[in-house]
Amino acid sequence: xxxxxxxxxxxxxxxxxxxxxxxxxxxxxxxxxxxxxxxxxxxxxxxxxxxxxxxxxxxxxxxxxxxxxxxxxxxxxxxxxxxxxxxxxxxxxxxxxxxxxxxxxxxxxxxxxxxxxxxxxxxxxxxxxxxxxxxxxxxxxxxxxxxxxxxxxxxxxxxxxxxxxxxxxxxxxxxxxxxxxxxxxxxxxxxxxxxxxxxxxxxxxxxxxxxxxxxxxxxxxxxxxxxxxxxxxxxxxxxxxxxxxxxxxxxxxxxxxxxxxxxxxxxxxxxxxxxxxxxxxxxxxxxxxxxxxxxxxxxxxxxxxxx
Numbered sequence: 178x179x180x181x182x183x184x185x186x187x188x189x190x191x192x193x194x195x196x197x198x199x200x201x202x203x204x205x206x207x208x209x210x211x212x213x214x215x216x217x218x219x220x221x222x223x224x225x226x227x228x229x230x231x232x233x234x235x236x237x238x239x240x241x242x243x244x245x246x247x248x249x250x251x252x253x254x255x256x257x258x259x260x261x262x263x264x265x266x267x268x269x270x271x272x273x274x275x276x277x278x279x280x281x282x283x284x285x286x287x288x289x290x291x292x293x294x295x296x297x298x299x300x301x302x303x304x305x306x307x308x309x310x311x312x313x314x315x316x317x318x319x320x321x322x323x324x325x326x327x328x329x330x331x332x333x334x335x336x337x338x339x340x341x342x343x344x345x346x347x348x349x350x351x352x353x354x355x356x357x358x359x360x361x362x363x364x365x366x367x368x369x370x371x372x373x374x375x376x377x378x379x380x381x382x383x384x385x386x387x388x389x390x391x392x393x394x395x396x397x398x399x400x401x402x403x404x405x406x407x408x409x410x411x412x413x414x415x416x417x418x419x420x421x422x423x424x425x426x427x428x429x430x431x432x433x434x435x436x437x438x439x440x441x442x443x444x445x446x447x448x449x450x451x452x453x454x455x456x457x458x459x460x461x462x463x464x465x466x467x468x469x470x471x472x473x474x475x476x477x478x479x480x481x482x483x484x
Contacts, residue, residue: 178202178287181338183392184316185380185399186346187226190412191455192312194319195403196291199395201337203286207249208391210280211398214241217265223381224397226404229420236420239401241265246398247427248277249288250450260446291323292406294455309347313355319454321360324367326452335368340388341377342396351377406432406453 179201187193199207215221218238229239244262251260259278266273295315306314328334344350353375360369379387380396387393401424408425409432434441435453442448 179335179337182336183340183395183399185342185396185403187403187407189407192295193403193407194293194316195399196320197399198289200287207286208394210245211242211394214238214265225400229424230418231420237265239424242398243401243405243427246402249286251446252448252450253446254278254283255446289327290402290451291319292453293319309349312347317360323452325364327449328366330366333366335370336373337370339373339375340392340396343379344377351375
């Protein structure tokens, strides 16, 4: 299956890579629903976790997007307990829900998500590398590990385009050579399209020179995922805003299932749909381990690096 990759970051309590993999075949359906949520909530401006400061239009739109995003990760439908999502619509102040399984007619959307945290924010990475190169290096590590974990000989993936959220974050444009030529050693069931195009323009659809509208929406969804997963692990943003914690509740429930281990996830409707890990450098070598909960100090099950 062909995928486009959407990347966003967070610099709260480490450097977090969020990588959303969207199948080209189901991308139009995903965009169609995200637009519908915007219509229901009457919110058309860009969405990002930092802008969710209180409960209102922004929160409603972001909440409905995250609900749908979690549904899009489903790899197995549960007929007995169908997945409910908030549509973004309110009638007389009451939230309206729909059955996700019915919305997509029990057709899998095939979305995947990779979350990777560099807990030291690149402080121990090679001095000769600029910030952009450090992002590119750790991005490659996250993508390679995630692809190997979530795909298999029976479920292939080919990356046909990569989107980064604005080159201004890195001080320069993304270097295609550092992505194409150095993303090597992929297993046979994971491929990178030859000369895979990379778009690093802005995700703000209001601005000239931004990426296409649809791609901006998926980059904004990636931003919400990164922030919500980070919050779900207890790494709260500046101000520890209650609205952001509320927004992360559906993700928190997903993470709790994941934390219970392989036996729990084996029969989960979200099996092999997302993976998380953190990295650091020790004695000059990359090390990988589970993300530790900031609040409870409890750990989840072994990550894809150990699979």
